[in-house]
Amino acid sequence: MIYLDNAATTRIRQEVLGEMLPYFDQYYGNASAVYSLGAKSRYAIDQARDRAAALLSTRPERIFFTSGGSESDNWALIKIAEMLSHKGRHIITTQIEHPAVLNTARSLMERGFEVTFLPVDSEGFVSPEAVRDAIRDDTILVSVMTANNEIGTIEPVAEIGEVCHEAGVLFHTDAVQAFGQIPMAPDRMNIDLLSASAHKIYGPKGVGLLYIGPFASHIGALIHGGGQEKDKRSGTENVPGIVGFGKACELAAATIEKRMEAESALRDHLIGRILDEIEYSSLNGPSGDKRLPGNINISFKYIEAESLLILLDQNDIAASSGSACSAGSIEPSHVLLAIGRDEEEARESIRMTLSDKTTLEELDQTVEILKKNIDMLRSSNIFYQAAK
Numbered sequence: 001m002i003y004l005d006n007a008a009t010t011r012i013r014q015e016v017l018g019e020m021l022p023y024f025d026q027y028y029g030n031a032s033a034v035y036s037l038g039a040k041s042r043y044a045i046d047q048a049r050d051r052a053a054a055l056l057s058t059r060p061e062r063i064f065f066t067s068g069g070s071e072s073d074n075w076a077l078i079k080i081a082e083m084l085s086h087k088g089r090h091i092i093t094t095q096i097e098h099p100a101v102l103n104t105a106r107s108l109m110e111r112g113f114e115v116t117f118l119p120v121d122s123e124g125f126v127s128p129e130a131v132r133d134a135i136r137d138d139t140i141l142v143s144v145m146t147a148n149n150e151i152g153t154i155e156p157v158a159e160i161g162e163v164c165h166e167a168g169v170l171f172h173t174d175a176v177q178a179f180g181q182i183p184m185a186p187d188r189m190n191i192d193l194l195s196a197s198a199h200k201i202y203g204p205k206g207v208g209l210l211y212i213g214p215f216a217s218h219i220g221a222l223i224h225g226g227g228q229e230k231d232k233r234s235g236t237e238n239v240p241g242i243v244g245f246g247k248a249c250e251l252a253a254a255t256i257e258k259r260m261e262a263e264s265a266l267r268d269h270l271i272g273r274i275l276d277e278i279e280y281s282s283l284n285g286p287s288g289d290k291r292l293p294g295n296i297n298i299s300f301k302y303i304e305a306e307s308l309l310i311l312l313d314q315n316d317i318a319a320s321s322g323s324a325c326s327a328g329s330i331e332p333s334h335v336l337l338a339i340g341r342d343e344e345e346a347r348e349s350i351r352m353t354l355s356d357k358t359t360l361e362e363l364d365q366t367v368e369i370l371k372k373n374i375d376m377l378r379s380s381n382i383f384y385q386a387a388k
């Protein structure tokens with residue numbers, strides 16, 4: 001199988017799984033216990049925290065483990081909003097965020113907060129000037145993703161954070177797609193809160209982190225209970241998951257430069273071949289180093305992405321579309337609409353995302369299969385026939 005959906009999730013790395021397994025059945029102690037079996041778990045969590053902190057070039061005290069990127073996003077937005085509601089009730093985010101941010105922001109609107117959803121340009125960039133213009137006296141939080149999960153746009157988060165700090169506003173970034181893929185150092189990037197997730201970097205599902213910087217350190221807990229994670233995130237720790245996340249962070253830190261270089265080259269090869277060899281195809285999102293190394297998102301005019309994905313699946317290729325199927329209807333991607341694609345173009349787009357195991361041969365094979373199946377779909381499309 002050719003797996004090209006690594007932005008959705010990655011296959012766990014064998015070394016990661018190997019480090020996790022003993023924590024299910026040998027070192028199963030509760031990390032809060034005083035006996036040595038518990039201490040073993042406590043030590044393993046501390047080590048994972050060190051490894052995650054190293055990947056972010058920060059201190060371990062600033063890392064708090066959660067159940068994943070969604071929880072981290074919910075925690076940052078909801079608890080900062082509550083903490084600062086006496087100062088103001090205005091939050092700024094963007095139109096292209098992941099639903100974990102968008103729907104959390106909408107839930108805050110139902111509670112009387114006001115949210116500005118900033119537009120983006122035709123490549124998906126948020127401008128720091130637009131953030132500056134949107135900040136008001138009652139603005140308490142800005143949340144802009146580090147990199148977009150659909151079109152791979154890498155946002156100028158350090159500049160946006162600077163604008164926020166000049167205005168005395170806290171800055172959160174959803175770095176789920178960027179963490180471990182491009183260098184991130186929140187302490188030096190004007191970032192107060194950063195969300196990340198293990199399963200996008202060859203770690204296990206259901207574990208993530210929230211980085212909490214010094215200006216946000218009074219944030220309250222989202223999950224209350226026995227006081228784990230310094231009373232900021234209760235619940236018996238997911239020790240195997242956290243251990244796996246730590247190992248995935250260590251491996252990511254050791255290989256980041258090499259992976260960026262290799263994946264960018266493969267990405268550009270695939271994009272180049274598709275645009276050259278498949279007529280009526282166009283790239284969504286930026287090209288070059290402002291794009292996530294492993295992200296490709298292309299619109300193929302005169303085809304339905306959903307039909308193409310089924311044909312790719314029949315050829316053992318896993319890719320995805322930006323569309324979300326809800327209540328039986330396929331909604332066009334909010335990200336593609338935000339960059340100015342119309343509904344039809346949004347439904348003609350597919351996303352292919354690479355891993356560090358993706359090979360040139362796999363991508364060349366993918367191009368051939370794309371060509372064959374796109375030809376087939378178009379041959380029965382009357383608009384395509386008319387355009388020819």
Ligand SMILES: Cc1ncc(COP(=O)(O)O)c(C=O)c1O
Nearest residue numbers: 068069070098100149176177197
């Ligand atoms: C940008 C972004 N934010 C948040 C999430 C949610 O992360 P998790 O699956 O760990 O809850 C994802 C997952 O696809 C994502 O791509």
